[in-house]
Amino acid sequence: MVTYVFDGSMEGLLTAIFEYYEYKPGxxxxxxxxxxxxxxxxxxxxxxxDKAKGERVWNGLKKKMSADWLMKFYRAYxxxxxxxxxxxxxxARYIFDNPKGAEKNFGNPHxxxxxxxxxxxxxxxxxxxxxxxxxxxxxxIFYAPAEPDFNVLPLIANFYKNxxxxxxxxxxxxxxxxxxxxxxxxxxxxxxxxxxNIDTSKKRLSNDLVSNSEELTSLLWKDYFxxxxxxxxxxxxxxxxxxxxxxxxxxxEKDDKN
Amino acid sequence: xxxRIREKLSILADAAKYDVSCSSSGSTRKNDNKGLGxxxxxxxxxxxxxxGRCVSLLKILLTNHCIYDCAFCVSRxxxxxxxxxxxxxxxxxxxxxxxxxxxxxxxxxxxxxxxxADFTMERLLRIVKKLRLEERFNGYIHLKTIPGxxxxxxxxxxxxxxxxxxxxxxxxxxxLKLLAPDKSHDEVKKPLGFIQNTITKFKDEKKTGLIKSIxxxxxxxxxxxxxxxxxxxxxxxxxxxxxxxxxxxxxxxVYYSGYIPxxxxxxxxxxxxxxxxxxxxxxxxxxxxxxxxxxxVQELLNxxxxxxxxxxxxxxxxxxxxxxxxxxxxxxxDYRMILRIPGIGTQSALKIIQARKFxxxxxxxxxxxxxxYNRAKFFIRCADSPYQLNDPEPQHIKHLILSESNSKxxxxxxxxxxxx
Ligand code: SF4
Numbered sequence: 001m002v003t004y005v006f007d008g009s010m011e012g013l014l015t016a017i018f019e020y021y022e023y024k025p026g027x028x029x030x031x032x033x034x035x036x037x038x039x040x041x042x043x044x045x046x047x048x049x050d051k052a053k054g055e056r057v058w059n060g061l062k063k064k065m066s067a068d069w070l071m072k073f074y075r076a077y078x079x080x081x082x083x084x085x086x087x088x089x090x091x092a093r094y095i096f097d098n099p100k101g102a103e104k105n106f107g108n109p110h111x112x113x114x115x116x117x118x119x120x121x122x123x124x125x126x127x128x129x130x131x132x133x134x135x136x137x138x139x140x141i142f143y144a145p146a147e148p149d150f151n152v153l154p155l156i157a158n159f160y161k162n163x164x165x166x167x168x169x170x171x172x173x174x175x176x177x178x179x180x181x182x183x184x185x186x187x188x189x190x191x192x193x194x195x196x197n198i199d200t201s202k203k204r205l206s207n208d209l210v211s212n213s214e215e216l217t218s219l220l221w222k223d224y225f226x227x228x229x230x231x232x233x234x235x236x237x238x239x240x241x242x243x244x245x246x247x248x249x250x251x252x253e254k255d256d257k258n
Numbered sequence: 259x260x261x262r263i264r265e266k267l268s269i270l271a272d273a274a275k276y277d278v279s280c281s282s283s284g285s286t287r288k289n290d291n292k293g294l295g296x297x298x299x300x301x302x303x304x305x306x307x308x309x310g311r312c313v314s315l316l317k318i319l320l321t322n323h324c325i326y327d328c329a330f331c332v333s334r335x336x337x338x339x340x341x342x343x344x345x346x347x348x349x350x351x352x353x354x355x356x357x358x359x360x361x362x363x364x365x366x367x368x369x370x371x372x373x374x375a376d377f378t379m380e381r382l383l384r385i386v387k388k389l390r391l392e393e394r395f396n397g398y399i400h401l402k403t404i405p406g407x408x409x410x411x412x413x414x415x416x417x418x419x420x421x422x423x424x425x426x427x428x429x430x431x432x433x434l435k436l437l438a439p440d441k442s443h444d445e446v447k448k449p450l451g452f453i454q455n456t457i458t459k460f461k462d463e464k465k466t467g468l469i470k471s472i473x474x475x476x477x478x479x480x481x482x483x484x485x486x487x488x489x490x491x492x493x494x495x496x497x498x499x500x501x502x503x504x505x506x507x508x509x510x511x512v513y514y515s516g517y518i519p520x521x522x523x524x525x526x527x528x529x530x531x532x533x534x535x536x537x538x539x540x541x542x543x544x545x546x547x548x549x550x551x552x553x554x555v556q557e558l559l560n561x562x563x564x565x566x567x568x569x570x571x572x573x574x575x576x577x578x579x580x581x582x583x584x585x586x587x588x589x590x591x592d593y594r595m596i597l598r599i600p601g602i603g604t605q606s607a608l609k610i611i612q613a614r615k616f617x618x619x620x621x622x623x624x625x626x627x628x629x630x631y632n633r634a635k636f637f638i639r640c641a642d643s644p645y646q647l648n649d650p651e652p653q654h655i656k657h658l659i660l661s662e663s664n665s666k667x668x669x670x671x672x673x674x675x676x677x678x
Contacts, residue, residue: 106613107623130302134359142358162289162296166394167358216260217355223264224356227271228317229307232518232533238310242303253305253361 001027006047006085008032010077013085014054016047017092030089032082057092064095069103072118078151079121087113124148125155131247132160132171135204135218136211142169145200145250153180157187174200203250218252225253267352269342273322273333274368277425277483278515282314282363282398284478285420293394295357295364297420301398302363315366315400316356320344320381324370328438330427330488332520333370343372349385350393357397364398364420365389375406383411386418398478405445409452416453421478421510424449426503429496433489437525446482450507453480457508479510486541487534488517488526494564497544501555504548514541540566547573550604551597570656574600577637578652585649588640589618601634633659 002025006012016030025045038044062070073091076084091110095102105111127148134142142164146153153173157180160169164182172179172195181190198205207215248254283301303312321343322333332339344352353365367385371378382401389395401419403412416422424446428434431443453476460475482503484496500512516538519529544566547553551573558572559565567575577584577600586595588610596607606629613619613627618641625631636655650658 102616104612105616106609106627107616107619109626112626126302129298130304132360136359144360159298164294164358165289165292165296166294213355217359219260220264220267220352221356221359221361223268224271224316225305225307225313227268228275228313230275230309230311230518233309233311233516233535235309239306239308242306242310242312251305 001029001042003029003031003042003044004047005031005033005036005044007049008034008080009049010074011049011051011054012047013077013088014057015050017057017089018050018053019047020093021096030086032085035082061092061095064100065103072114075121075155076114076117078154079117080151081117084113084117087117121150121152124150125152127247128152128156129159131251133250133252134169136214137205137209138211140168140211142167143198143205144169144171145174145203146171147175147249148173151176161187170195172200222253222255263348266342266344266348267318269340270319270322270344271317274317274319274366276332276515276518277317277366277368278311278513279400279423279481279483279511280312280314280317280366281511284510285398286477287396287420287474289396291394291396293396294354295395295397297396297398298363304360304362314363315398316353316362316364317366318344318349320349320367320369320385321372322370323372325373326371326438326440328427328441329521329523329525330437330485330517337521346381346385346388350388353389354393354395357395364400366400368402369404371404375404376408376411379404379407379411379415383415386415390418403449403453405441405449407449412449412453413456416456416476417473419476421481422453422476423481423483425483426499427483427485428489429484429486429491429499433491436489450480450482454507480507481509481511481513483513483515485517486514486538492564493541493566494559494561496541497555497559500545501548512545514538514545536568537566540568540572544572552594569660573598574633574659578656581649581652584637585639586637588624588638589614599634599637601630601632632662
C-alpha cells in the first residue's frame with residue numbers, strides 16, 4: 001500500500017486522484033499532511049498541487065456526473081474530515097471506473113459515504129443560515145462570530161449577500177480564523193487583521209463598539225423568546241435535539257443558559 | 259420608553275403563542291430591489307422554544323383587545339388580563355431590527371378584533387404595506403385574515419402577504435358553537451374561498467402571458483388551525499374535516515394545536531390538566547401520510563377505527579390492519595407501495611428505487627440507505643431474506659416492535675413524564 005500525503009486542499013485532492021491514474025500504484029491511503037505520521041512501513045508519495053491536473057480531474061468528474069453531484073462532492077470536501085478525504089478519493093475512482101450514472105448506486109459504500117457527508121455538511125450549512133446572530137457596530141456594520149463544525153462559510157456567502165443586500169456585514173469563523181465581509185457590493189474573504197479591534201474570545205461586542213439600538217434590540221429578542229414559551233409543553237429533550245448545546249454560545253436568547 | 263415597549267412585546271407575544279404555525283416556507287419573494295430580505299423556499303427555524311417548537315417568525319398580536327368572547331381564547335373580552343396595543347411603527351421597527359440581526363425570517367401578524375373587522379384588517383394592512391413599500395422588506399409575512407373583513411381589504415392584503423391564514427378553531431361547527439356561539443365555520447370558509455379564487459385568478463393571468471409582471475398574491479398559500487381536545491370530536495372527525503379543507507381550499511397546511519387549558523370554564527378541560535401532546539403528534543403523522551405518502555384519509559381512519567392508536571404510529575397501525583398487503587418485495591414493488599412500508603420514509607424510498615437498478619438489494623444495503631430496518635424487516639423481502647413458510651401474526655409483530663423500540667413508543671410521552 002502506498003500512502004499519498006496531501007495538503008488538505010481541493011486542488012491537492014484532485015491532483016492525488018490524477019496521479020493515481022498516472023502511476024496506478026494499487027491500493028492507496030490518502031492522508032492529510034496535518035495528520036501524517038511517518039512510519040517505516042510502506043511507501044509514501046507527497047502530492048505537489050498541480051492546477052492543470054486538478055482541473056482535468058474536475059472536468060472529468062463534470063463529464064461523468066450531474067452538477068448536483070459535483071456540489072455534493074464539494075460539500076463533502078468542506079467537512080475537512082480525514083476519512084472523508086479518503087472516501088472522496090475512492091468515490092472518484094468508482095465514478096471514473098464505471099459507466100455514467102454510477103453515482104446513483106446507493107448500494108455502493110463510497111457513494112453512500114459521500115452522500116452521507118454531503119448531508120451532514122448541508123445540515124451544518126443550514127444551521128448557519130439559522131443560528132448566526134449579528135450585532136450592529138457603532139459604525140453600522142453587522143458583525144457575527146461563528147464556530148461551525150465544518151467549513152461552511154463558502155456555502156453561506158451568497159445566502160447572506162442576497163438577504164442583507166442593503167447592510168454591511170461580517171461573519172467570522174473563530175476556529176478557522178477567517179471571515180466574510182460584505183461591503184454592499186461584493187463579499188470578500190478577510191483575515192483576522194481585518195477585525196483587529198474586536199476581541200474574538202468574547203461572544204458579545206464590548207459596549208463601546210456597538211450601536212445605540214443594539215442593547216435594547218437584543219433585550220427585546222430575549223423577552224420575546226421567553227414570552228413565547230409554553231411551560232405546559234416543556235420538552236427539553238426535543239429542544240436540545242433541535243438546538244444542540246454547542247450552538248448556544250452565540251445565540252443571545254440563550255445567554256443566561258450558557 | 260424601553261420599559262413600555264418591553265411590556266407590550268411580552269403581552270402581545272404571549273397572547274399570540276397559541277397559534278402554532280411558525281412556518282416560513284413556500285414563498286418565492288426575491289430581493290430584487292436591493293432592499294432587505296430574501297425568502298428561503300424551505301423556511302428557516304432561527305431558534306427553538308424549550309418545548310421544541312420552531313421559532314421562525316416574530317409572532318405577535320397587534321392588540322389583544324377584543325370585542326368577542328370565545329371561551330377557548332386568552333384574549334376573550336371577559337378575561338381579566340393586561341391589555342396592550344402596538345402602534346404601526348412599533349411593529350415595523352421590531353420586525354426590521356430583528357430581521358437585520360438574523361433573529362427571524364419575518365413577521366406573523368395577528369390581532370384581536372377591536373371596533374370591527376374592517377377597522378382591524380385595515381390597521382394590519384397598513385403595517386404590511388409600510389414594510390413592503392417603505393422599508394423595502396422582502397422577508398416573510400404571514401398575515402391573519404380577520405373574519406368578516408371586506409373583500410377589498412383582503413385582496414389588497416394578499417398583494418403584500420406571503421401567507422394568509424384563518425383559524426377554524428374547533429374541528430367541527432358543533433364544537434365551535436359550543437364555545438363561541440357568535441362564530442361559525444361559514445365566516446371562515448368565505449374568506450378562504452375568496453382568497454383561494456384570487457390566487458387562482460392571478461395564476462391563470464400569469465399563464466396567458468399577456469401581462470408581463472403579474473404581482474405575487476399570497477404566494478405561500480393559506481393555512482388554518484384547529485384546537486384539539488377542547489371539544490369532544492373523534493380523530494376521524496378531525497381528520498375528515500382537515501381533509502375537506504385541504505381539498506376545497508387547496509390549503510398548504512392544517513395545524514393541530516393541543517388545547518392548553520387557560521380557564522376554569524367547565525365546558526373544557528381545567529387548568530392544570532395536560533395538553534394532549536401525543537394525540538396531537540398522531541394527528542400530524544396522519545396529516546403527513548395524507549399529504550406525502552399517498553394515503554387516503556379513509557384508509558387511516560374510518561367508522562371501524564375512529565381513533566388513532568396511541569401506542570403505535572398510524573402507518574404501522576395501517577400495515578398491521580392490512581397484513582394481506584405484505585410482505586413487499588423491495589426489489590420489484592412500485593414506489594407507491596414502498597412508501598407504505600413502516601420504517602421507510604420518502605428519502606429512503608427514492609434511494610431504493612435508484613439503487614436497485616444496479617442489482618438486487620440486500621438487507622445490509624438497506625440498513626446503510628437509512629431505513630428503520632428493525633421495523634421494516636417484518637414487512638419486506640429483499641435479496642437475502644430467508645424463506646418463510648408462514649407470515650407472522652400482526653399481533654405478534656406489534657409485540658416484537660414495541661418490545662424492541664425506544665421512548666418513541668412509550669405510552670406516556672417523555673415531556674409529560676419530565677414535568678414532575
Ligand atoms: S375573536 Fe379571536 S382574539 Fe377575539 S376572543 Fe375570539 S379567538 Fe380570541
